[in-house]
Amino acid sequence: MISKLSFKFFQIERKLDETRFLVEDSNGQLYYGESWKQVKRLEAMTSAEIRSELEFEPLSEVGVNASDFFATFEEAKMTKFTGDLNDPAVFVKRQRFLVDSENFRENPERFRLLTAREIEFCEVLIKDPHPNLCEYLGVVLADAPAPEDRITDLVYTRYSIDLFTFVQRGYLRDSEQVEFIIQCVKDGISHLHQLGYVHCDISPGNIFLITHNSEDTSTSKDDSSSEASSSSEGSASEDSGSEDSSSSEGSASSEDSSASGESLNVRIENVVLGDFDAATKEGGILDLKRAPDGWWPEDLELDFGDCAVFEIDHHGLEKIKDWLLECLSESDAS
Structure with a gap:
């Protein structure tokens, strides 16, 4: 009986005035539902409130098999994460199944294939890591009684901020920063190419920085301390399920961007390239995901169905450099 089950949210996404969600019960079954409630209101709900206040139905009743979403764990080929998922130094990545409702219903296996492709590359990377590529720590398996070989998440080292948010908050100060960022990403791309892969999704939301804040000596002590205390540096999240993740993250931080940039000197310690679910072997067929329009090198006249070539990433890096400058x-003009 459903009344005897406990419930928790597996994923929540809001688009326009509608919130979509996946609920998981204590038997490991997934349900789909929609609500007018805001995300924060849903996240605060207890198991009893989820059961009594929301309407949802098994995925099978909306035409989706839950197993289509998840890649299968292969112990001989994959690294299982055994650390603490609540450790603030790690980032837990889950495909955003509900961002596109039509894709969610019509092509659910896309998420399984994206996850499997990312794991394939990451298992190559973990044997030959590079300081300018996101550090992969392993996969997370579903809790019993859900299928024990169901991969729900990937785990990476957490970085301070993504490049889109870094720029929007006003932290970009001079050409030396631009040169350092570009050189780091270039080195990461070079190593990725040496491993035989094309990233295929070079964009500001997929570039992450380790940064440190300090007071700007050009600002009075009283002004800088008050402004700095009211702003905080966001955590970068690898959001591969969304092809426009940089814009959504950036909008969340836009309100305090000018104050943060004027009150803080942000020192960049390192820059890494991440989000590997579009990574394709050189010569392999482009499919499932690529950089969004605006960051994709249209001048190469390549798209889904064509072969992946290293030039895709070289052109993507040039777009990043032009954008930063x-x-x-x-x-400077303002």
Whole structure:
């Protein structure tokens, strides 16, 4: 009986004025539902409130098999994460199944294939890591009684901030920063190419920085301390399920961008390239995911169905450099 089960949210996504969610019961079954409630209101609900206040139905009744979502764990080929998922130094990545409701219903296996492809590359990377590529720590398996070989998440080292948010908050100050960022990403791309892969999704939301904040000596002590205390540096999240993740993350931090940039000197310690679910072997067929329009090198006249070539990433890096210099120029002009 459903009344004897306990419930928790597996994933929540809001788009326009509607919130979509996946609920998992204590038997490991998944349900789909929709609500007008805001995400924070749903997240605060107890198991009893989920059961009594929300309407949802088994995935099978909306035409989706739950197993389509999840890659299968292969012990001989994959690394199982055994650390603490609550450790603030780690980032737990889960495909965002509900971002596109039509894709969610019509092509659910896309998420399983994306996860499997990312794991394939990461298992190569973990044997030959590089300081300018996100550090992969392993996969997370579903808790019993859900299928024991169901991979729900990937785990990476957590970084301070993504490049899109870094720029939008006004932290980009000079050409030396631009040169350092580009050189780090270039080194990461070079290693990825040496491993035989093309990243295929070079964009600001997939570049992450380790940063440290300090007071700006050009600002008075009273002003800088008060402004700095009201702003905080966001955690970068690898959000591979969304092809426009950089814009969604950036909008969340836009309100405090000018204050943060003026009150803080942000020192960049390192820059890494991440989000590997579009990574494709050189010569392999482009499918499932690529960089969004605006960051994809249209001049190469390549798209899904064509072969992946290293030039895709080289052109993507040039777009990042041009964008950074343009942002820096606009900042100087203002």
